[in-house]
Amino acid sequence: MEKAEVVELLNQDLSGEIEAILVYMRNAIVSGDEACKAARELEEIALDEMRHAEWLSELIVELGGRPSMTHRELDFGGDSPKDFVRRVVELEKEAIAQYREHISAIDIPEVRERLEHILREEEWHLEEFEEMLEDM
Numbered sequence: 315m316e317k318a319e320v321v322e323l324l325n326q327d328l329s330g331e332i333e334a335i336l337v338y339m340r341n342a343i344v345s346g347d348e349a350c351k352a353a354r355e356l357e358e359i360a361l362d363e364m365r366h367a368e369w370l371s372e373l374i375v376e377l378g379g380r381p382s383m384t385h386r387e388l389d390f391g392g393d394s395p396k397d398f399v400r401r402v403v404e405l406e407k408e409a410i411a412q413y414r415e416h417i418s419a420i421d422i423p424e425v426r427e428r429l430e431h432i433l434r435e436e437e438w439h440l441e442e443f444e445e446m447l448e449d450m
């Protein structure tokens with residue numbers, strides 16, 4: 315796979331991370347006191363997503379590319395904290411599927427290792443959010 319193609323895949327991953335950061339931050343703030351535990355968890359996991367965005371951007375620059383910093387139109391879920399958590403469960407599932415696909419497509423060991431690390435954290439996020447949803 316050409317470096318430019320790897321950059322393209324990493325930019326897709328970066329878009330997902332930016333989307334997650336924005337959706338989690340917004341939903342944390344809107345949840346407020348009404349769902350304090352969900353708000354704190356969303357905020358905390360948004361920080362992980364920020365670290366992922368930074369790692370991906372660094373890899374993109376190392377490969378001679380430029381982080382595109384774009385994202386899809388944002389979908390925050392419905393209008394209750396439970397809707398918000400349902401939405402972030404969907405986003406984590408999408409991220410996991412995409413990282414798995416990209417890990418099997420990319421043959422640069424350093425990039426794969428970093429994506430595998432991110433994938434493990436996304437799997438942990440999904441568990442956290444699914445548990446939270448059960449308790450709501």
Ligand SMILES: [Fe+2]
Nearest residue numbers: 331362363366
């Ligand atoms: Fe992430």
Ligand SMILES: [Fe+2]
Nearest residue numbers: 406435436439
């Ligand atoms: Fe995540």
